[in-house]
Amino acid sequence: MIVSPSHNLRVADNWVRPYEPGSGRWLVIAWEAFALTLLTWASIRQFDLMGHGVRVVAGLLAAVWVVGAWRILRLGVYVSAEGVLIRGLLRSRAMRWRDIAGVRLHRATHRLGPWQIESGNTVLLERTDGATVHTELWERGMDFHSRPTVFRAVYQEIRNRHRSAAAGPH
Structure with missing residues (x-):
């Protein structure tokens, strides 16, 4: 079990990765x-x-x-009713939905001298304190390279879960 110290969110067994990992x-x-x-x-x-x-x-x-x-194998973004968990290669980070102001796509580019190289879309989480958190979700990454519709569906799933959490219990 991981405890996110900044938000005191316990990472238990109720986390779900909303996509199947790519080959x-x-x-x-x-x-x-x-x-x-x-x-x-x-x-x-x-x-x-x-x-x-x-x-x-x-x-x-x-x-x-x-x-x-x-x-x-465990790398990726997981969601639950409480929040989102980002498992990276070296560390994991959990955040409550209430600490996330928005979920958006970001068109990533890299500079190589005078050239800009398009790297595709990534999913960013905007925190309520103004900080931006990068997720492991990359349109041209190992999970979504040949599955752009899956990438868009995962992005929408995370946005919908965030909206539902922001709306509160019905």
């Missing part, structure tokens, strides 16, 4: 396995490891891969 997650996990295998092989060769050293390096990097794969 891109498995590609990322496979790529990471390949990269860590190469790192293990290079480390063993570079430091002339044998026996116990090989097992330690291989075990350590395998453990890093398992933890990383677990976090990648």
Whole structure:
């Protein structure tokens, strides 16, 4: 269970990710396995490891891969009646609906010298204190790259849940 200290919101089992993860997650996990295998092989060769050293390096990097794969599988935005939970690769953050002023799309661009590169839409949460919170929802990301209608449906689901919470119990 995670407790969000800034809002004292307990993260329990009632959180639901309003979308099925995309197959891109498995590609990322496979790529990471390949990269860590190469790192293990290079480390063993570079430091002339044998026996116990090989097992330690291989075990350590395998453990890093398992933890990383677990976090990648759980990555995303979850909703409940109480609020929204954003699970990132390194940390998770929970917010109550009442602390969120709005949910909106943001057209992300990146600058590369004089050029601007369009990166597609992301979902942003605007907090009541004026701060903006980035979610893990990206139109061209691993979950929605080839599923733009799913991205729009998830965005609408989060907006509708926020509106329902703001309207209060009926």
